[in-house]
Amino acid sequence: MSRVVRSGRLTRSQERWWLRLYWREQGEYDIAWSKWWDLPPGIDVDTARDAFTALVERFEVLRTAFLLGPDHLPVQVVFDPADVRLPLSVADESSREEFRTAGVHPLVGGSIFPRPPWSVRLFTRGGEVRSVGFVFEHIVTDGSGLRNLWQQFLDLCAGRRPALRITHPLDRRAKEDRSASTGRDDPHRTDPAALVPQAVLPSAAEKPSGPRFLMSSVSYTGLLRLVDEICRRDGVSRTLVLTHAIAWLFARHAGLPRVLCCSTIGNRMPGDDSIDCVSRMMDSLLEFDESASFRESLKAASAATLRSYGAEVGSGPRPAEARLRLAAERGVSAVRPLYFNYQGPSQPPPAGAEAQEEVRWTREDAWRPVDTHWLNIVWINVDDDDLVVDFDVDTTMVPASVVHRMGDLLPRFLERVAREPDAPLATAGALLPADFGVVTTARLVGGVWVDTDAVREAVASCPGVHAAHVLVEGEEVVAQVSLGARSTLYDVHEHLLARLHEAVALVLPRRYRLIEGSAGRGVGPGVADLDVDGSWAPADGLPVLPPVTESERELALAFQETHGTPLTDLAPTYADAGGRVILAPALVESLRRRGLTGLTFGHFDTPRTLRSLARSLVRAEQAHTG
Numbered sequence: 001m002s003r004v005v006r007s008g009r010l011t012r013s014q015e016r017w018w019l020r021l022y023w024r025e026q027g028e029y030d031i032a033w034s035k036w037w038d039l040p041p042g043i044d045v046d047t048a049r050d051a052f053t054a055l056v057e058r059f060e061v062l063r064t065a066f067l068l069g070p071d072h073l074p075v076q077v078v079f080d081p082a083d084v085r086l087p088l089s090v091a092d093e094s095s096r097e098e099f100r101t102a103g104v105h106p107l108v109g110g111s112i113f114p115r116p117p118w119s120v121r122l123f124t125r126g127g128e129v130r131s132v133g134f135v136f137e138h139i140v141t142d143g144s145g146l147r148n149l150w151q152q153f154l155d156l157c158a159g160r161r162p163a164l165r166i167t168h169p170l171d172r173r174a175k176e177d178r179s180a181s182t183g184r185d186d187p188h189r190t191d192p193a194a195l196v197p198q199a200v201l202p203s204a205a206e207k208p209s210g211p212r213f214l215m216s217s218v219s220y221t222g223l224l225r226l227v228d229e230i231c232r233r234d235g236v237s238r239t240l241v242l243t244h245a246i247a248w249l250f251a252r253h254a255g256l257p258r259v260l261c262c263s264t265i266g267n268r269m270p271g272d273d274s275i276d277c278v279s280r281m282m283d284s285l286l287e288f289d290e291s292a293s294f295r296e297s298l299k300a301a302s303a304a305t306l307r308s309y310g311a312e313v314g315s316g317p318r319p320a321e322a323r324l325r326l327a328a329e330r331g332v333s334a335v336r337p338l339y340f341n342y343q344g345p346s347q348p349p350p351a352g353a354e355a356q357e358e359v360r361w362t363r364e365d366a367w368r369p370v371d372t373h374w375l376n377i378v379w380i381n382v383d384d385d386d387l388v389v390d391f392d393v394d395t396t397m398v399p400a401s402v403v404h405r406m407g408d409l410l411p412r413f414l415e416r417v418a419r420e421p422d423a424p425l426a427t428a429g430a431l432l433p434a435d436f437g438v439v440t441t442a443r444l445v446g447g448v449w450v451d452t453d454a455v456r457e458a459v460a461s462c463p464g465v466h467a468a469h470v471l472v473e474g475e476e477v478v479a480q481v482s483l484g485a486r487s488t489l490y491d492v493h494e495h496l497l498a499r500l501h502e503a504v505a506l507v508l509p510r511r512y513r514l515i516e517g518s519a520g521r522g523v524g525p526g527v528a529d530l531d532v533d534g535s536w537a538p539a540d541g542l543p544v545l546p547p548v549t550e551s552e553r554e555l556a557l558a559f560q561e562t563h564g565t566p567l568t569d570l571a572p573t574y575a576d577a578g579g580r581v582i583l584a585p586a587l588v589e590s591l592r593r594r595g596l597t598g599l600t601f602g603h604f605d606t607p608r609t610l611r612s613l614a615r616s617l618v619r620a621e622q623a624h625t626g
Contacts, residue, residue, distance in 0.1 A: 002114070003080040006060065008170045009177075010074050012317060013280045015582060017139035018066050018074050021117065022585045023601035029370055035134045035146055036100065043157045045090055048122055048129045051156035052088055055149065057081040060168045061140055061276040065114040072562045072586035076169060077114060087119040093130050096123045100133070116140075138277060143343050144268050145275040152273065164273040172278070176316075191318060191326060192285035192308075195447075196260045198332035199374060200250050201397045202442035202449035202505045208395040213371035216391040216400065218407040222359040224387045226411070226418045228348035233421065234295055236302050237346045239263070242380050242389070244301045245413050247286045249406045250338055252429070253438055258287040262337035265309070280317070283337055284308040290426035294417045297425045320582075324575035328607035331477070331508035332448055333500035336374055344382030359411045363404065374504050397504060405436065442505035446475040451505035455479070455496075458506055462495040463487070467515055478535075479509035483520030489536050490524035490543050490571070494609050497573070501606050511537045524571070542571040545611055551596060552614040558590040559610075570611040574603070577610055595620050 010018055024030040039048075056062045063084045069075035091099070099121065117137035122129045134149075141149060155162055230241050247259045266279040284305045288297060327334050376398055379390035389410065391403045412431050416423070442451040452470045459468040459479050464487025469480040481492060489512045496508055513535040514521060521529040523536045524543025530536060546568055547556040556567040562583050569577070579587075584604040591599065596617040603613055 002083040004077050005080050006078040006170055007075055009173050010066070010076055011169050011173045011278075012176060013142075013277050014066070014076065014139050014169060015074065016280065017137065017277065019582070019585070021066070021137050021139060026588070026600060028601040029372060033136055033138055034100075035136075035150075037132045037134070037150055039129050039131060039157075040154075041128060043129045044127060045122060045124060045129055047157050048132070048153075049086065049088060051153050052086060052120060054156050054161075055153060055275075056084055056086065058152075058164070058166065059275050060170070062118065063116055064169070065116055066139060067114055068586055068589065072583055072590075074582070074585075078168075078170070079116075084116070087116065088122065089119070090122045090124060093123040093125040096131060096133070099123075140277060141275050142264075142266060142277045142279040144266050144279075145277060148273050149275040152275075165271055167272055167274045167276075169276045172276070191322065192260055192283055193323060193326060193335035193337075194330075195285060196258060196335065197256070197444065197447060197449045198327075198330070198334065198507075199336045199397065199449065199504045200256070200259055200338045200376070201254050201438055202440045203396050203451065203503060204399050204402075205439045205441060206399045206401070208399070211367040211369045212395055213368045214391070214393050214395050214400055214403065215366045215368070216393070216403045216407060217364045217366070218361050218389045218391070218410075219364075220359065220361045220387045220389070220411065221385075222357040223361070223411050223414065224382065224385055225357070226359065226414050227387070228351075229418050230298070230414070230421075231348045232351055234298050236298055238344075238348060238382060239340075239342045239346050239380070240298065240302055240305060241414070241417075242342070243340050244286065244298055245410055245417070246340075246378055246389070246406070247338060248288055248297075248425075248428070249409060249413070251286075251288055252432060253402060253406075253436060255437055257289075258285055260285055260335070260337040261340055263340045263342070267313075280312075282308055282312050288425060290424065290429075292425055293422045294425055294428075295421040298417070319580075321575040321580060324573070324581070324605075324607055328497075328508075328573055328576070330446075330448055331510065333506075333606040336376075336504075339375070339377040340380065341377060342380045342382075344380075359415070361407070361411065363407060365400070373501070405433065440505075445472050445477060445507075446510075448507055449505040450477055450507050451503065452477070454503050454506045455509065458496055458499050458502075459492060459509075461499075462492045464491060464520065466518075469515070470509065476510040477507060478511045478513060480513045480515050482515040482518040483522075485519040487520045488522040488524045488543070489514075489530075490527075493538055494612055497607055497609060498612050501602055508538075510539075511535050545570040547614070549614065551617040552611065554591060554594050554596055555610065555614045555617065558587050558594065561590050562586040567610065570614060571609060573607045573609055574613065575607065579604075579610075581605075591617065592620070 020030055060078045063079045063081055064076050066074055066076055118140050119135050121133040123131045227238055227241050231238055243261060247261055251259045260283060262281050262283050264279045265282050268278045286301050286304060323335065374394055376394060377392040379392060381388040391407065393403055409431055413428055416428050441453065442449040452472065455477060456468055456470040459465060459470060459481060464484040465481050466484060467482040471478055492512060500506055514530055523530065526544040527541060547553045547570060552570060559567040563578060565578060567577065581604055588599050597620050598616045598618045599613060603616060
């Protein structure tokens with residue numbers, strides 16, 4: 001029997017990664033993480049094994065399992081180190097490359113099964129361990145944690161046991177709880193996601209001819225010197241200089257004055273030798289005043305980032321449900337920032353006699369057919385004098401030709417910032433080709449990207465719609481439809497909500513209007529039928545749809561079980577009905593116990609009606625045989 005020494009709630013960082021782990025186990029595309037280290041000579045298998053055993057004893061997170069608690073919320077359970085069987089294997093060094101190229105298995109640990117989600121493999125040659133492969137879920141550790149883990153592993157292998165200052169995840173959670181009880185949330189705090197379109201770019205007119213997803217990796221020589229020169233002069237970080245430059249390129253390509261950036265940040269204090277994951281995602285709205293100087297633009301970006309961080313620490317992150325409600329209000333599936341992930345020292349070293357080498361770069365493209373749709377990430381890796389920028393993009397939004405141009409323009413933009421700090425930002429426009437702007441069939445309507453053809457096709461595809469037209473009136477998208485006698489406008493609205501994830505510029509009409517001659521004139525139960533010239537807006541009121549079918553009744557019972565509140569109307573979205581994203585896995589597991597499956601991550605990360613959730617449910621035996 002494994003003994004539990006501590007248990008409690010997940011930290012904010014852990015909650016996000018636990019959700020990703022859970023949904024991946026339900027079939028959502030995602031990856032586990034891995035790190036590869038080469039070892040110095042002289043370390044045998046027993047020494048390495050003893051070092052990892054000591055690390056397991058030292059760090060609670062290496063003997064922690066993550067599972068659903070009796071209150072339906074995720075919980076972390078810390079086991080006694082004596083009861084943990086080390087997840088370590090040993091293989092000949094000749095199999096290392098085969099192991100790496102095979103990729104990380106999609107399930108390292110379990111989100112609801114009691115085992116720590118990490119493993120390690122030692123690769124040996126001549127009786128010595130020559131390298132280590134550490135495979136882990138991000139809920140365990142992050143970049144700075146990995147550096148601490150590696151250094152302490154080497155120290156233990158060398159017989160050194162330094163005094164360490166360690167903070168465990170459950171202690172961090174207690175601190176977060178204290179901060180939440182004393183912090184003050186500003187009810188007037190504007191969500192920056194309300195100030196930008198649903199994505200930095202719409203779908204491009206240029207469609208990929210092969211695989212959809214591209215990782216374009218650009219390795220720069222000599223560019224980090226320019227970045228550090230800017231950092232020292234203006235008192236900003238490497239992270240900010242590179243984020244500002246790349247975000248400006250995306251903004252100019254989109255023709256927008258601002259970009260919502262989302263960065264992975266850590267708050268591990270100096271001297272904290274812990275290894276657990278403290279990184280979290282933070283949004284920051286970067287606005288580009290073309291009349292401001294490069295120096296002023298950088299300072300404005302720095303101030304915006306600090307304000308965002310202060311709000312995040314002082315008030316805590318916004319609930320995921322708030323973003324879902326905002327997306328529904330704006331008629332989009334979600335608001336997708338431009339993601340940044342920076343790895344390496346964020347501050348430059350002290351100035352020295354640095355060689356004035358010419359900036360050069362090489363590019364390597366890797367294509368893949370499967371990844372997360374509509375997601376664009378910039379990975380920035382700094383190591384000594386090397387700078388590598390990986391543009392990880394969905395080429396339906398960012399074609400390869402655009403990515404390559406951005407990689408080529410980045411050093412030229414940074415050189416302009418370094419050499420002419422007081423020149424207006426607008427002067428950098430001279431670096432851009434005349435055809436640098438986005439080419440798309442979408443346009444901005446009411447602050448969001450809209451492709452009216454995509455909206456019309458989606459409306460026309462709804463069962464019971466005989467004819468459909470979509471037009472823009474002022475800042476509103478309006479759908480004109482002819483319905484069959486048994487169809488309602490709410491049916492059309494619900495159908496579109498379920499399809500929002502299919503295209504980034506597919507949006508909900510603000511208003512629905514019947515075409516003369518439409519056989520159907522109903523909105524839905526509880527709402528009066530429309531006159532010939534009448535129209536209906538979802539904001540005016542929804543029908544009332546009590547649970548009727550077996551799947552609807554079971555969904556209502558599972559919702560009451562997991563959320564503690566009765567569910568009497570299936571017309572609202574999950575978030576509008578009070579559904580919590582962190583409780584979605586418990587809802588799925590409750591339905592599974594009732595023999596019903598079919599709900600995925602996509603049912604909870606975009607606005608979907610409760611009735612559409614119920615209609616997605618299938619009996620488990622049907623799922624297996626169908």
